[in-house]
Amino acid sequence: MLSLTSTKWELLDGPYGNGGHIPLQIQQLQQDYDQEQATALYYEELYHQNTIYPCTYVTVPYLVELALHTSEHYILTDIYIVCGMFEAWNQLPLSSYDEDVVDAWRSYFVDFDENEVKDIYQSYTDSLMQLQQRMTELIIQIDQVEESEKMYILSATAALHGYRQWAKCLLMYSDGEEYILDCSHCDQPIYIWPVNDSNITEWRAYSEDPVIQTGATFEKVIPDLEYAHQIDLNWLYTYMGSLQMSSWLAQLPYLGGRVKCPHCSDDICVKEQLLQQFS
Numbered sequence: 001m002l003s004l005t006s007t008k009w010e011l012l013d014g015p016y017g018n019g020g021h022i023p024l025q026i027q028q029l030q031q032d033y034d035q036e037q038a039t040a041l042y043y044e045e046l047y048h049q050n051t052i053y054p055c056t057y058v059t060v061p062y063l064v065e066l067a068l069h070t071s072e073h074y075i076l077t078d079i080y081i082v083c084g085m086f087e088a089w090n091q092l093p094l095s096s097y098d099e100d101v102v103d104a105w106r107s108y109f110v111d112f113d114e115n116e117v118k119d120i121y122q123s124y125t126d127s128l129m130q131l132q133q134r135m136t137e138l139i140i141q142i143d144q145v146e147e148s149e150k151m152y153i154l155s156a157t158a159a160l161h162g163y164r165q166w167a168k169c170l171l172m173y174s175d176g177e178e179y180i181l182d183c184s185h186c187d188q189p190i191y192i193w194p195v196n197d198s199n200i201t202e203w204r205a206y207s208e209d210p211v212i213q214t215g216a217t218f219e220k221v222i223p224d225l226e227y228a229h230q231i232d233l234n235w236l237y238t239y240m241g242s243l244q245m246s247s248w249l250a251q252l253p254y255l256g257g258r259v260k261c262p263h264c265s266d267d268i269c270v271k272e273q274l275l276q277q278f279s
Helices: 007-011 022-031 035-046 054-069 073-088 099-108 114-132 135-140 147-160 164-172 231-242 270-276
Strands: 179-182 189-196 201-206 218-220 258-260 267-269
Touching (some): 022 035, 035 073, 073 135, 073 147, 135 147, 147 231
Antiparallel strands (some): 179 189
């Protein structure tokens, strides 16, 4: 971990300048985790418009250290969610520290020598693994978690397990009421809406936004009732169950399903085209 007394924090870029003042903010949170100060650090210094920065990678280990030592459930939840969000938008590789990974990280931290970059990489990856292990505590205390927070916990968990595309997708479509994707053949937008009422449960793929164009043509999504054979959907099933997200479990067969494009009739996989926008 880069020492909080190091002058090299000033060489780390953030959304609005360098990170020279971040060590003081970290120390303040270590003394007293004030939610307003934490939010300002996360969303003004470390993250902006779905982008993270060099100072983000160096700060994460300190945030995880806070999460590992707190007895307050809300602090653990807050840090778990925000660090998962950071990792969702991480563009750097996290595989074994081979030559390609070294080159990617060194080109990102140009003002640091090889050993310093390796330490930044190792501290970041180790902290994510440690944070991932705290998921069990969140599940045990799931009754203390607001329903609105469960999707953010799931998204963070997906990111920490390497499902970055799903993590971003879950953040983007956190209400699960509408999905927008492009046809892989004609490249036209498709608007997918779940229809759930007392008489029918189905997903419809519209050629236009049905809220604006009430008479838009649509095709029915054919669900994959054996979606569990899809590794990522089986993973989602497991963790949605652990987080007691029963209403979301019903969406998985449709996310893994197929549909004819309402524009060109080409057969497309819902999941593949949905995740394509987050590659």
